[in-house]
Amino acid sequence: MRDRLSAVAAWGAAGMVLAAFAWLIGDVLWRGLPGLSWQFLVSAPADAGRAGGIASILLATVWILAIAIGTALPLGLATAVWLAEFGHRQPRLQGHVNHALDVLAGVPSIVFGLFGNAFFAVTLGLGFSILSGGLTLACMALPILVRVTGAGLQAVPAELRQGAAACGLTQWTTLSRLLLPAALPALLAGTLLGIGRALAETAALIFTSGYVDRYPGSVFDSARALSVHIYDLAMNVPGGERNGYASALVLVALILCINLATHALARGWQRSMS
């Protein structure tokens, strides 16, 4: 009896997760599709976002993401390598780095936004700009990138390392020829997860990359990210719902694509490892 009850509960919970997902996607599709068209994707917003499209917003989003990933990727990779391969030589520092990453991962995004505004925009003088926004997002994406890459490096069997040491390979050769190729899929997966988190970010961007919705001319221009655009249409512009939902549909589609890509990479990785 108890077995059957718990089975029903487990099935019910799984069903509810699926239903919530289906309901969310269905709702965004239902309300977003009427406003979505090719024209919507290739024209700039007009009339406070209620007319026109999201071309300049998409461009700004891609620029902000490129800066975020371009900064977080080398930093995150280097940190993960240090933690996994060299950190044990300085266990105290390793502990501090691990602790800092955990704290960073738990910091609410609005705090990143205020920090980004105070540090990148004001102290470094970058102002409201794509650069400020991208660097703020890089700080946010860093923990997940380091963790996933680190997990990939740790998953490399110890025999491989011992074998390399037995062959007299230098640490650098072991790292560049053996460990990094093995951890590459994890790095890619971490990057995609980071992109996913960054794409969904509003609070960290409204005070860093800003509100301006024209086509950005350089990384020093303020530009509006897709999530900020959706927030503004939903919250500040009466009658902005239609285009808000269409923009949300584009965002959800982007995130779904990234998720599918992550899964495909992870599957490919498992196959190549076995």
Added chain:
Amino acid sequence: MGSDAVSGGRRARPVIAMLLPLLLAGCGDGGKAATGKLMLTGSSTVAPLALEIAKRYEADHPGVRIDVQTGGSSRGITDARSGVADIGMVSRALKPDESDLVAHAIAHDGIAIIVHASNPVTELSADQIRAIYRGQIATWQAVGGPKRPITVVNKAEGRSTLELFLQHFGLANTQIHASVVIGDNEQGIKTVAGNPGAIGYVSVGAAEYAATHEVAIRLLPLDGIPASTVTVKDGRFPLSRPLNLVTRGQPQGLAGDFIAYARSAAVHDRVRSLYFVPLD
């Protein structure tokens, strides 16, 4: 590797030589045309309007760039004071301790008390509204409505709508027993439309638009005067506010010209399209 880099450098040089005159020509043109950059920060209510006005101004003055950022009225005040922004956006009248700034109204906005469309209560006195927000009246039955608890929807700290509401009714935010705290107009409208027992307050323009577009809310009159853009415009509606651009001292040059433009009849269609009330 090394030779590649060198030949790359050689190849790049003619390109730079070709671009240089273009760059210099660009500088020359910039000097002649009317140029400049303005930065506006502040109220999220004013920001969409200011952005639309700025776009139109930029179209008429190709050398000018106007960046609009949001963050709330308090931020508009702070940034205009510190000089971070050339112009602050503030969706209320300036307070006595803000007399170091100069306010330039660009439109008016009223605050409407809203309830769910199915709520049979058609009018609340100022005292009743006060008692509801203080938590002294907790059911609609006490004000002639159905047996249903009242869900009090309040605005988040720092929102000028909150400040205006508190000031008008002589309330302190600490006295308010809020069931839901919301940020923006649309969020307030959605909250009340989704709860038959809710009462809230939002921009008249936004509420009027929602109520005429099949959103389940109703605007309550205040002191017997209907809440509408018409009564705000003719000054009868008691709970209204100016939407201000604020500057430190009288604005000069580009800032002055832009503010004059934002106050002119040329932008009245933009003001109306966002459900605010034009100056006259």
